[in-house]
Amino acid sequence: MDLYEYQGKELFRRVGIPVGDGRLATTPGEARQAAEVLGGPVVIKAQVLTGGRGKAGGVKLARNAHEAEEHAKNIIGLDIKGHVVKRLWVEQASDIAKEYYLSLTFDRGVKKPLFMFTTQGGIDIEQVAAETPDALVRLHVDPLEGFNPWQARRLVYGAGVTEPSEQKQIAKIIGQLYDAFVRFDAMLCEVNPLIVTPDGIVKALDSKFTVDDNALYRHPDIAEMRDEDAADPLEALARAKHVTYVKLDGEVGVCGNGAGLTMSTVDVVTFAGGRPANFCDLGGGGDAQGVVDALSVITQDPQVKAVFFNIFGGITRCDEVARGILQALDEMKLELPMVVRLDGTNAEEGRRILAEAAPANLHVSPTMLEAATRAVELAA
Template identity: 60%
Template sequence: MDLFEYQGKQYFARFGIPVSAGGVADTVEEAVAAAEAAGYPVVVKAQVQVGGRGKAGGVKLANDAEEVRLHAGNILGLDIKGHLVRRLWVEHATDIAEEYYASFTLDRGAKAHLAMVSAKGGVEIETVAEEDPGAIARLHVDPAAGFSEAQARRLVEEAGLPDAAREGAVAILQQLFRCYEEGDADLVEINPLVLTTEGRVHALDAKVTLDDNAAFRHPEWDEYRDIDEFDERERLARSKGLQYVGLDGEVGIIANGAGLAMSTCDVVNQVGGSPANFLDIGGGANAEVMANALEVINSDPKVKAIFINIFGGITRGEEVAKGIVTALGRVTIEAPIVIRLDGTNAEEGREILKGVESDRLISQPTMLDAARKAVSLAGGAAK
């Protein structure tokens, strides 16, 4: 789950990371009130999860209430790379002496956390990595050992941060790692991390991606979910607790497991079709979950065929089949359905499905056969 900047700063503040004083605003008058509370001058910033806000006119400096009204009115409703601005963050403006970069994420290949620090902040880190890779200090952190003050100092020194910023940067790196580890994040990034003209170091921006797998430990994360950012299909899926990503194709996909769902999308593409979505129902292929999944798929008018791809492991095949049959009795489906059922007790499951098979509900023995049939029913020329 990606947080907006203001949410990321709120998350940082929980772990003692210094951020600029500011407030959230959904209207022009709320923006003025937030500016008065933060103290002039302020920066009015569009809250969208996309880069390039400044170049698109989504970040403006304001010296008084009149300028806040002008900028807030112009930014609210602005389209920035397909993202409509509905919310603003208004914060006290910072006098910047220098800009740096700091982040923690997971390096799966190394099976360790990866810390990165650079004296070249304020620009895309990908650009720095491409044009001047030596400007980024990197350090792998053993998850069992944690991140020490000595490691923080080593990073800051290798990155070439000036003496005036080192103590503040070391302290923030330790706080940032706590935010990353204890806060169950996949990524925490400060760009820029700034040294002010007064000699203070603090986070001027915040990028935080939370690990959805840890959501059961964090009921407070519900406040971060902005369902307005999703399209209608994704809003419906989220309301039903489903892992769903909308795509632009004609073959609706339901699979149990993220890996299988991705493979199903791939095989549909392989045989000449185009997936309409990624939908992972996990291990819970019971009647309620299946009915919810079919309802979401059915809400997409572009779907011409549905491919249900289930591999039974702990979930048994006959239970999956019963769930599908029950779900079909609860949801009126517009598109034909192709089912591939394999794994534990798959034969028993297929026998159950035979009782409801028709030209609108077709069982296929393999994933490839099922993909070809689904693509054909969707009107494509299956390979």
């Protein structure tokens, strides 16, 4: 789960990382009030779960409350890479003398947390890594040993920070960032930029924070931060129905059982010359209710012209799935063409059940590729 900048900064604040004082606003009026309360110049920052908002006009400096309101009017509703701005973070403007970069990521290849620090902050870190790799200091932390202060010194001295007060402040922030990473089950904590003000104060000017979905049960306060409006409406509906669903941009609805088989089904639809409308994993089951829930999400998408069911019966038997599909069709009165391909345990029995009922819009194909080709034809 990705957090907005202001939510990440709230978590930073909880572990003691210095951040600017700010307020959340959802209307131009609120932005004006926030600027009045904060006093002095403020920065209006669009809260979106994507990068590049500065270039898109989503970050503006306001000298006073009136300007804050005017900027807010322009930024609210702005479309930044498909994300419509609904929330603004109004923060006291900071004077910037230097911009550094600090992050802690979940390195799944090495299976350890990875610190990255450079004094070349404020820009795309992949660019720093590619152009001046020596400027980027990387350090893995043993997850059983945890963080030790020498690691902060390695990063700070390694990156060439020379000012003693900065060294001290950054070393402290590095320890606090590790604390946040572990305490909040983060997959990513990034501070870009980590700034130094003209009077030598170090603070986090931005935050990028991703929390492990599997760990949200132990962070109910963070789970509540999820903005259901930011997700695709179909994905939000799927989440509410506990259906594993990802929206894609095509005409062939895809429903499989198991993540791997469903990914493979989406691929095969593409190879057959079609465009998959979604990824939908029925999971281990295949009971009528599961099929109804999945179909109710898939068919909410107006782009869907045909649905391809790809089922491999393991412990779940194909005859059960066949009955589930028939029951779902009956309950939902769907007229969209459906192609069903059953294989594995009791596949013949399942195909017989479907053939006997023979709804006019239901087609049974023997192999994945043939079924995909049929579904693509029917969706055309």
